Amino acid sequence: MDDDLLSRLRRFHTDSFPAYQATFRTLVREGQHPNTLFIGCSDSRVLPHLLTGAGPGELFLVRNVGGFVPPFDGSTGYHGTAAAIEFATLNLAVQRIVVCGHSHCGAIRALYDEPNDEAHHLKAWLNLGKDAMLSVADPSPEALRRTEQRAVVLQLERLMDYPMVRRRVEQKRLTLHGWHYVIEDGQVDVFDVQRGQFIASSESAHSGTGPYPDPPADTGLPTIAPGAP
Numbered sequence: 001m002d003d004d005l006l007s008r009l010r011r012f013h014t015d016s017f018p019a020y021q022a023t024f025r026t027l028v029r030e031g032q033h034p035n036t037l038f039i040g041c042s043d044s045r046v047l048p049h050l051l052t053g054a055g056p057g058e059l060f061l062v063r064n065v066g067g068f069v070p071p072f073d074g075s076t077g078y079h080g081t082a083a084a085i086e087f088a089t090l091n092l093a094v095q096r097i098v099v100c101g102h103s104h105c106g107a108i109r110a111l112y113d114e115p116n117d118e119a120h121h122l123k124a125w126l127n128l129g130k131d132a133m134l135s136v137a138d139p140s141p142e143a144l145r146r147t148e149q150r151a152v153v154l155q156l157e158r159l160m161d162y163p164m165v166r167r168r169v170e171q172k173r174l175t176l177h178g179w180h181y182v183i184e185d186g187q188v189d190v191f192d193v194q195r196g197q198f199i200a201s202s203e204s205a206h207s208g209t210g211p212y213p214d215p216p217a218d219t220g221l222p223t224i225a226p227g228a229p
């Protein structure tokens, strides 16, 4: 049987790797110093390196169902996403955190569907998007898009509950960026914290919430208002 995956690995080694060899060897010698933590949905159509033009060593990636950020609640468990946020912030000292949602997100759609009881962990995980839901039983494409965008803002708010994130944001050493990638248009809409809405990157003056405005001491990003964005 033709092993397509093996063929791809061999092609990488012979065709693609030589162009990057020097870069990878430098990254091995000097270690990685990515300046961006990218938290995105696992969806196969979301390609962080393609969207940002990033090369090796530039993005520290966290992918999960929905691109969700778990709460910083002091609980114990195998919290992979939370651990990655802590590592990226404390050890790698990233200067930007991007939370990237996208159009036609299955995780957001699943919020409105009956859960599959066999998917024990998935069912619990989707709770991280619940607060972004709109009060409709059968959401229209527009309602789903708004839910996707509200979910991004919700994750940004949760990020601000991580003490090491909040501290660095307030010290202006770290900026947070909420993105919504419209797959069919190749357009990333970026969340403008001051206007409280998503703006097409083609029309936005910046890549998201950063630079973070001087926040009131106890609030962080604005709470999602009903109907917004």
Ligand SMILES: [Zn+2]
Residues within 6 Å of the ligand: 041, 042, 043, 065, 066, 067, 102, 104, 105, 106, 107, 108
């Ligand atoms: Zn998704």
